Amino acid sequence: MDDEQNWLDQEPEVARTLPSKYFYDDAIFEQEKQRIFLNGWQFAGHKSELSQPGQFVVTELFEQSLITACDNDGNVHAFHNVCQHRGNRLVSERRGQNNGLFRCAYHSWCYGNNGKLRGAPRSERMKDFSKDAVSCPAVKVEMFFGFYFINLDPDAPAMRTLFPGAEEAIRNTYPDFDDLKLIVEQDVIVPANWKVIMDNSIEGYHFKLSGDCHIDLAKLINFDKYQLITNEKWWTYGAPSNLDAKDPYGVPLTEEPDPNDQFFNIGLWPNNTFYHFPFSKFFATFIMIPLGPEESLLRFGYYSIHDPLPEVTTASMRWMDEALGPEDIDLNISVQKGLRSMGYDQGRYMIDEERSNESEHLVHHFHKLVYRALHNA
Ligand code: FES
Ligand SMILES: [Fe+2]
Incomplete structure (x- = not known):
């Protein structure tokens, strides 16, 4: 099933995942460097x-x-x-x-x-x-x-050309970009391929199934409305905040939440993600920088227009750094090991027809972008 056109031509609902060598092979990594990163924003x-x-x-x-x-x-x-x-x-x-x-x-x-x-x-x-x-x-x-x-x-084509509509999508959910200030930036080195980390972040299938912090996050949002939307070279995923949530991140809300509050994420090809959390006032980077086939640097930068930060914002950042982030990183490390197993090569994307909140269509879309870039297809 590694025949190029066959892989690309699969119907999403029955598609097999990218063969595991794409996540550790030196030659493929070298090609990614040339074809994805040295010409990417x-x-x-x-x-x-x-x-x-x-x-x-x-x-x-x-x-x-x-x-x-x-x-x-x-x-x-x-x-x-x-x-x-x-x-x-x-x-x-x-x-x-x-x-x-x-x-x-x-x-x-x-x-x-x-x-x-x-x-x-x-x-x-x-x-x-x-x-x-x-x-x-x-x-x-x-x-x-x-x-x-x-x-x-x-x-390289201009970002506005590569990502039409992306800027508008971001400004709709967080209008104050121009006034942001860096609060803190942290780099974390993760022994996993950059795509393993990306894949984990662009599906909601594991939200209610993988760990306690994920379940907590699912409760802070209206998970039924979690939507993962693909555009050619950029994508968004998120959901409205659950306005009935009590004590998000362990902190009582002191003011009425904004009815338009959201959990919002946007990805820009190849490895740039920006997001904000429900009830929180930061806007953050989540950049997966490849260091080697099986090692990546994750850049967590937190920006805000608020100084001092509301307590719930500080708590949400701490929760990301100490709870949700590590929970995902542990999964990434474990997946990276599994991809090396002689007992695994390709799995099955769990893509449903309605492209629901728990469907893996965005992972498939992202892998197709990778595949096309590598094979000039
Ligand atoms: S002055 Fe820079 S290398 Fe000599
Ligand atoms: Fe996750």
Whole structure:
């Protein structure tokens, strides 16, 4: 059943899952790198992290390290994090603010926040040395719903073209994007393929079946109305909050909940997810960054417009970090082990005709995107 066209042509209701080698094989991982990630949009940071001169964020993708920085005029640039002298990496921290220059710690070549060389000790003594001709190679950068994304492919289509309607969908559920501020960002390394983590997050089948925290989450929402909606390269899943819920995350609600409150998630191909929780006032990133075929970095960034945060918001973040998140991560680790078993290769997507709250149609859709990218199909 690994014949390419046959796999793609399966009727969703009876389809067999992606063969397990897709989740650990070195050659497939290498192809994913080339065909999915080196031409895909990668999350960099929110505009509030790049609005003052000298502010920068660093994004790592496999062997690549990219700086996104704000220059003195407030313009944001992205470029490779590598000194053009002998190749030293310029910055090692994830984010920060400089005084207008990145100084290489090796021989002090200095670069502006647009990646252009500004100074190099002793260069005036060198034959034909033109500072103007030297810069860290630029990378494509775009802002989308208040967040910056970068792309290593200079020909990549704009996000608005790739994800038509996505920005509107997000703004409908969380209108205050432009004023968000980073509360905290945590990276967690998970010994699982990035798709195992994605698959787990894009189905509601396991909600009522897998663990206590999942059952608690199902109670905070109107689970019958949980909907998973596929668009070509982006998808949403979520449900209205259960307005009868008592003490969400163990904290009594002090104000009347907004009747439009929701549990909302949106995925942007290939590995970017943003979400917010019922009754909570954060907006969060959930980015699955592949480190190897069986290892991923999960980037949990929490943003909010509120300072101080309402108690229920703080409690919901803690609950995600200490309860629901670990419950899912344990499942991911266990699945990764199972995928290596000689006793498993392909399973069955549990897709019903109505594409219900417990149907796995979004997993299938996502796997088809992966499959098409890998096989140029
Ligand atoms: S490697 Fe950066 S200044 Fe020499
Ligand atoms: Fe889960």
